[in-house]
Amino acid sequence: MEFPNNYLELSEKANMCRRLWGIDEYTPIDIFRIVLEKVENVTICFFNTEENLSGSSIRSKNQNIIFINSRHPLGRQRFTLAHEIYHLKYDKEFVNCDIDHGNDLVEEQADQFASCLLMSNGALFNYEIENSIMEWNLDKIIQAEQYFQISHKAMLRRLKTLGKISEEDAEILLPGITYEAQIRGYDTKLYKPFSDDKNLILGNYIQMVKKASDNNLITDSKKDELLLDAFYDNLVYNYEMDDLIER
Numbered sequence: 001m002e003f004p005n006n007y008l009e010l011s012e013k014a015n016m017c018r019r020l021w022g023i024d025e026y027t028p029i030d031i032f033r034i035v036l037e038k039v040e041n042v043t044i045c046f047f048n049t050e051e052n053l054s055g056s057s058i059r060s061k062n063q064n065i066i067f068i069n070s071r072h073p074l075g076r077q078r079f080t081l082a083h084e085i086y087h088l089k090y091d092k093e094f095v096n097c098d099i100d101h102g103n104d105l106v107e108e109q110a111d112q113f114a115s116c117l118l119m120s121n122g123a124l125f126n127y128e129i130e131n132s133i134m135e136w137n138l139d140k141i142i143q144a145e146q147y148f149q150i151s152h153k154a155m156l157r158r159l160k161t162l163g164k165i166s167e168e169d170a171e172i173l174l175p176g177i178t179y180e181a182q183i184r185g186y187d188t189k190l191y192k193p194f195s196d197d198k199n200l201i202l203g204n205y206i207q208m209v210k211k212a213s214d215n216n217l218i219t220d221s222k223k224d225e226l227l228l229d230a231f232y233d234n235l236v237y238n239y240e241m242d243d244l245i246e247r
């Protein structure tokens with residue numbers, strides 16, 4: 001079997017990341033909770049943006065800031081978060097990530113890393129054995145993507161990468177996933193947005209604003225403004241960051 005460029009290396013990087021976080025290779029993870037818990041000074045922002053932008057990440061002034069498209073389904077958002085972790089760990093300080101990135105090498109690598117972080121090779125092989133899977137059909141694929149909480153598209157792509165389904169199968173099995181999951185009795189929240197709240201922010205930024213307000217560094221109205229308005233510009237351009245960072 002021929003793996004794409006650097007696949008094994010990226011898979012090992014994802015395993016290393018799990019080890020660093022103290023999580024074994026086999027357990028499905030709640031990536032939002034884990035990142036908020038394990039990544040230092042991290043802020044995750046859901047923002048309503050154009051459909052083809054998945055997310056972006058910024059490393060600045062000791063802060064790790066990740067943007068996720070609030071309109072995308074939860075499975076996609078989980079994948080985007082794992083993808084952005086790759087950029088924060090191994091890449092330059094600011095990136096914007098489109099859904100269609102053509103053959104951009106770094107984007108490909110971030111995708112492979114994300115796929116392996118959410119579902120390691122070991123976990124997938126183990127899953128196959130435990131569930132006696134000899135051949136992957138739609139029933140089994142949906143069951144596995146629900147177990148690992150990975151998007152349908154990412155699941156198909158991974159099985160294709162590992163030579164477990166063909167390119168044609170991946171295309172045939174792609175459409176209508178919400179309906180297909182529903183008629184099999186699965187919860188469809190994986191295929192719907194986690195939050196379409198335009199200004200949902202999780203993590204460190206909220207704590208910084210609260211602390212600055214508690215220490216009277218900012219007024220109450222400034223606090224509301226920082227939490228509700230123009231948060232994207234604030235975070236991206238660090239207009240207000242200096243007021244918030246503790247010295």
Ligand SMILES: [Zn+2]
Pocket residue numbers: 083087095096097098106107110
């Ligand atoms: Zn990217």
